[in-house]
Amino acid sequence: MGLTLKQAQAAVQAAHEKALEMGVKMNIAVVDAGANLVALIRMDDAWLGSLDIAIKKAKTARYFDMPTGAIGGLSQPGGPLFGIEHSNGGLITFPGGIPLKGDGGLMMGGIGVSGSTVEDDHAVAEAGANAVGPR
Template sequence: MLVSTRLDASDARLLVEAARGKATEIGVPMCIAVADESGSLVAFERMDGGKVHSIQVALDKAFTAASARRPTSELALAAQPGSPLFGINAAVGGRFSIVGGGVPVFVDGAVVGAVGVSSGTPEQDAACAGAAVDAFARRVSEA
C-alpha cells in the first residue's frame, strides 16, 4: 500500500498568509489556493479586489502544479505550438493550467501539495506563489 505525505490545514494557512503578504507587498489583490498532493483543495482566500474568474484559475493552478509536480510556468513552455504538450490546457475540462502562478511544494523530494495564485500578471502570480513556498520551506527547515 501507499503512504502519502501531504499539506495539512495548518500548513495551508501558512502558505495562504505568506502569499497574501507578498501580494500586499506588491499591491495586487490575489486569489490564493492551496491543494494537497492529490490535487484536492485545502485552503482558499480571495483578497479584497481579487478577480472573480481568478477564483477558478487559482484552484486550477494549484491542482495542476500538485498533480504535474511542476510549476505551471514550466508547463507554459512545454505547451507552446510545436512543443510536446501543445493543447494540454484544454484537458480535464480546462482545469489543466499552463499559465504561471502554480508552484508545487516539495518536502524531501516529494510533492506534498501546491499553491496557485491568480489575479495579477503570471509573473506576479508566480512571485506570490513562490514566496509562499519559500516561507513554507523555511518553516520545515526550522522544525
C-alpha cells in the same frame, strides 16, 4: 502523511502578505498531494475570474510536479504538449502555480495564485511555497 491545514494556512498567509506588500489583489489556493483543496482566499476586489484560475494553477502544479509556466513552454503550438490543457477538467499552464515540496523533495501539494501579471502571480506563489514549514 499529507499537507496539514496549518502548513496550508502558513502558505496562504505568506502569499497574502507578499501580495499586500506588492499592492496586488490576488486569489490564492492550496491543494494537497491528492490535488484536493485545503485552503483558499480571495482578496478584496481581486478579479473574480482569477478564482478558478488560482485553483487550476494549484492543481496543475501538483498534477505534474512542476511550476505551471514550465508546462506552458511545452504546450505552445508546435510544442510536444500542445493541447494538454484540455485534460483534467482544464489546466492553466502559465506562471503562478508552484508545487509544494516537503523534506527530501516529497511532493506535498501545490499553490496557485492569480490576479495580476504572471510575473506577479509567480512571485506571490513563490512566497507562499517558501513558507510551508514543519507539520
